[in-house]
Amino acid sequence: MISIQDVIDEITKPVKKIVNTVDGLLYGEVNESITGIIVTFVASQYVLKKSTELDANLIITHEGIFYSHHAHNPLQDYKSFIEKQRFIKDSNIAIYRLHDYIHHYQPDIIMLGLLKSLELDKNNTKHFDTSAIVTVPTTTVGQMANQIKQKLEIPYVRIIGDIEMTCSKIGFLVGYRGGSNLAIPLFENEGVELIIAGEGPEWETPEYVRDANEQGRNKALILIGHAASEEPGMEYLVELLKEKFNRLPVHFVKEKPIINVF
Known part of the structure; x- marks a missing residue:
């Protein structure tokens, strides 16, 4: 039993x-x-x-x-x-x-699951307690957005900044960690060009990105949604549970995206 x-x-x-x-x-x-x-x-x-x-x-x-x-x-x-x-x-x-x-967990399983789903877990990655920084071959914000939509099977993302901006150093913040207190230090202290986050207050990090671009410092933010950023981590947990409890049926149940595109 x-x-x-x-x-x-x-x-x-x-x-x-x-x-x-x-x-x-x-x-x-x-x-x-x-x-x-x-x-x-x-x-x-x-x-x-x-x-x-x-x-x-x-x-x-x-x-x-x-x-x-x-x-x-x-x-x-x-x-x-x-x-x-x-x-x-x-x-x-x-x-x-x-x-x-x-x-x-070290690293955060929710973060690791997202990176695995995006096939970025094998890239040069630096894990922090509440974030991760991934270095990728030079791409554009729009190309990264399309990769996210395809890999996570979500209908849309929200982009703040120039879709054509090139980037290679990307910060990740899952769930509700997209607020200014966590995002801005990644931009300012770690030199990331793009942050991919679940969600956060619209008057914080998005306004920072807008001002930074107006000042001539190219930055961008992609908001993918709270659930979309954290579901892959819970799905990864299923793999770990199946390894330990191989006699038990273990299922991942995913909901449909909660917001419709109109």
Whole structure:
């Protein structure tokens, strides 16, 4: 028998104990036997339904399931919250949130998964705690954007700066790390020409890029979306789990892009 605790121990053991964390078992009991595992970016209603179809009673989700980063949620009396919680309990689904621990792997598994998906993990790469810098053969911002769309199978990206600008030193910031406090030091101190990020406040890094270009210092930013930047890392986790728990069905369930292009 493989229990939920066995899986928790395996996915958290590469990292020292984190005291203040959003990670933890949100539903279920640690001694429950596992029939199958679903790994996902977020345990959406669609993912919950897939877990019952696949007979997978443990979901490992990267993001919070009730529309908030933190467990305390003032929206718990609203219909979507109530219905989703009812479905979870009626279906006897166990859900483990894996956010902080996986970001603290060395290197960050979420970052490594993105670089692997873009086939950039073999390039000259410098990993930091919250970012990575990759040196590639000289390309343009537009060519890199097309590569991202193709490899990640996403319909669009958002570009700030000149699409024809050439670059070879690229910074990566997954998830919500695209704000100025993390992005601008990569531009200024590390000399990156292009940053590829999940998302961040539009009035921060995009405005820096606009001013830098107006001042004659060519910089560019590609925003690919929070989920698009972090899903590859969770998918990479599936490979690691299959190696350790080869008797268990382990599935990666990906949602459709959440924003439509109009």
